Amino acid sequence: MADQANPFESLQEQVDDAAASIDADAGVLTRLKNPERILETNLTFELDDGSLETVRAYRSQFNGDRGPYKGGIRYHPGVTRDEVKALSGWMAYKCAVVDIPYGGGKGGIAIDPDDYSETELERLTRAFATELRPLIGEDRDIPAPDVNTGQREMNWIKDTYETLENTTAPGVITGKAIDSGGSEGRVEATGRSTALAARETFDWLGREIEGATVAVQGYGNAGSVAAALLDDLGADIVAVSDSSGGVHDPDGFDPRAVKAHKIETGSVTEYDDAAAVTNDELLTLDVDLLVPAALENAIDADLADAVEADVIVEAANGPLTPGADDVLADRGVHVVPDIFANAGGVTVSYFEWVQNRQRFHWTESRVNEELERVITGAFEDIVDAYESHDLRNLRIAAYVVAIERIIDAYDQAGNWP
Ligand SMILES: NC(=O)C1=CN([C@@H]2O[C@H](COP(=O)(O)OP(=O)(O)OC[C@H]3O[C@@H](n4cnc5c(N)ncnc54)[C@H](OP(=O)(O)O)[C@@H]3O)[C@@H](O)[C@H]2O)C=CC1
Numbered sequence: 001m002a003d004q005a006n007p008f009e010s011l012q013e014q015v016d017d018a019a020a021s022i023d024a025d026a027g028v029l030t031r032l033k034n035p036e037r038i039l040e041t042n043l044t045f046e047l048d049d050g051s052l053e054t055v056r057a058y059r060s061q062f063n064g065d066r067g068p069y070k071g072g073i074r075y076h077p078g079v080t081r082d083e084v085k086a087l088s089g090w091m092a093y094k095c096a097v098v099d100i101p102y103g104g105g106k107g108g109i110a111i112d113p114d115d116y117s118e119t120e121l122e123r124l125t126r127a128f129a130t131e132l133r134p135l136i137g138e139d140r141d142i143p144a145p146d147v148n149t150g151q152r153e154m155n156w157i158k159d160t161y162e163t164l165e166n167t168t169a170p171g172v173i174t175g176k177a178i179d180s181g182g183s184e185g186r187v188e189a190t191g192r193s194t195a196l197a198a199r200e201t202f203d204w205l206g207r208e209i210e211g212a213t214v215a216v217q218g219y220g221n222a223g224s225v226a227a228a229l230l231d232d233l234g235a236d237i238v239a240v241s242d243s244s245g246g247v248h249d250p251d252g253f254d255p256r257a258v259k260a261h262k263i264e265t266g267s268v269t270e271y272d273d274a275a276a277v278t279n280d281e282l283l284t285l286d287v288d289l290l291v292p293a294a295l296e297n298a299i300d301a302d303l304a305d306a307v308e309a310d311v312i313v314e315a316a317n318g319p320l321t322p323g324a325d326d327v328l329a330d331r332g333v334h335v336v337p338d339i340f341a342n343a344g345g346v347t348v349s350y351f352e353w354v355q356n357r358q359r360f361h362w363t364e365s366r367v368n369e370e371l372e373r374v375i376t377g378a379f380e381d382i383v384d385a386y387e388s389h390d391l392r393n394l395r396i397a398a399y400v401v402a403i404e405r406i407i408d409a410y411d412q413a414g415n416w417p
C-alpha cells in the first residue's frame with residue numbers, strides 16, 4: 001500500500017518545483033499555492049426512515065485569475081478539506097495548461113454513496129446545491145462531475161440552482177445529461193484525453209502505441225473509457241482493477257466486455273477467469289504503459305522503485321506522490337501529468353458551457369475534433385517548455401506553462417491605486 005501523503009502538501013511541492021525553474025516572485029508564489037476561499041459546511045438531510053443525518057461538505061475556490069472557478073464534485077469517504085484544496089489547485093493549473101478561460105475549484109462530500117438510497121442522495125445533493133448557490137453561477141464558479149458523481153447529480157444541482165434563482169442557467173454546471181443541456185462527448189472526454197496523451201507521448205518518444213501493453217488502475221469513468229480508446233488505438237489492455245482488486249491476462253482483454261462485466265457484477269474481478277492481481281501488483285506489472293485512474297497517492301516512492309512501466313499517463317488526479325516523481329525521474333520513466341492528461345474532462349465541460357451560452361448543440365465529431373486540437377496543442381507547449389528550460393520531467397514543464405499563464409493574467413489585471 002502506498003503512503004498517504006497530504007495531497008495539498010504535494011500540490012504545494014509541485015508548484016515550488018516548477019516556480020524554481022522560472023524564478024517566480026515570492027509574493028505571487030504564495031498566491032499560487034493557496035486557495036482564495038473555502039466553504040466548509042455541515043449538510044443535514046433526511047434519510048428514508050425519517051431520521052436526520054449530518055455530513056461534511058466542502059467547496060474550494062483556488063484561483064480565479066483566468067476566469068470563473070471550475071472543477072468537479074466528489075462523493076467519497078476520503079474527502080477532506082486538504083484533499084479538496086489540492087484538487088482545486090490542480091484544476092487551476094489544468095485549465096491554464098490547456099488554455100481554457102477558467103480558474104480552479106473543487107468540491108466534495110465525505111460520504112460513501114453506496115450507503116444511501118437514490119432519494120437520500122437526491123436530498124443530500126439538493127442540500128449541497130442550496131449551500132453552494134451564493135458561490136456558484138455561470139460566470140462565477142461552475143461545478144462538474146468527479147469520483148462517484150455524474151449526470152444525475154449534475155441535473156439535480158442545475159435544477160436546484162435554477163429553481164432557487166428563478167431563472168434558466170444551464171451553464172451553472174457541466175457534465176449534465178444531454179437533454180438537460182449536456183454536451184456530446186463529455187462522458188468519454190477524460191478517458192479520451194488520457195488516450196490522446198498516451199498517443200502523443202509514444203509518438204514523441206518514437207514508440208508505437210499499437211501493440212503496447214497497458215495496465216489500468218481504476219475502472220470508473222476515466223479508466224474504463226481510457227482503456228476502450230487505447231484498445232481502439234491498437235494497444236493491448238492486459239490488466240485492469242477497481243477498489244475490489246484486479247485481473248491480469250497477458251493476451252489482453254476486450255475493455256468494453258470488462259466494463260459490461262463490471263456493470264453486471266459490480267467489479268472487474270473474476271472477469272473471464274483471468275488471474276487475480278492486487279492493485280499494488282497491477283501498478284508494478286511489466287507493461288509499456290501504466291494508467292492510474294483511481295485516486296491520489298496510488299504510487300509512493302517505495303512502490304515507484306518497483307514500477308516496471310516505461311510510461312505513466314495519469315488519468316487520476318494526484319496518483320503519484322512527489323517522492324514517487326523523483327524516483328521515476330531518476331529511473332527515466334516518463335510521467336505524463338494529470339493536469340494535462342485528464343484535462344479532456346474539463347475541456348469538454350468548457351465546450352458544454354460554450355454551447356449552453358450559445359444555446360447551440362455541437363455534434364459529437366465537432367466536440368472530439370476540438371478536444372484533439374486542444375490536447376495536441378497543449379502537449380506541444382509542454383514539450384517545448386520541457387526542452388527549452390531543460391526540465392526534470394513533464395510535470396514541471398506543464399506547471400511552468402500553467403504558472404506563466406496565471407501570472408500573466410494576474411499581472412495584466414493591474415493594481416488598485
Ligand atoms: N470524471 C471526470 O470527468 C474526471 C475524473 N478525473 C479523475 O479521475 C479519477 C477517477 O475518477 P472517475 O473515473 O470520474 O471516478 P469513478 O467514480 O467513475 O471511478 C473511480 C474508479 O476508481 C476505483 N477505485 C477507487 N478506489 C480505488 C483503489 N483504492 N484502488 C483501485 N481502484 C480504486 C473505483 O472502484 P469501484 O468501481 O470499485 O468503486 C472506480 O472504478 C479521479 O482521480 C478523478 O478526480 C479527472 C478528470 C475528470
Ligand SMILES: O=C(O)CCC(=O)C(=O)O
Pocket residue numbers: 070071072073091094142143144145146174175317342343345346347349
Ligand atoms: O469538468 C470539469 O469541470 C472538471 C472535471 C474535474 O473535476 C477534473 O478535471 O478533475
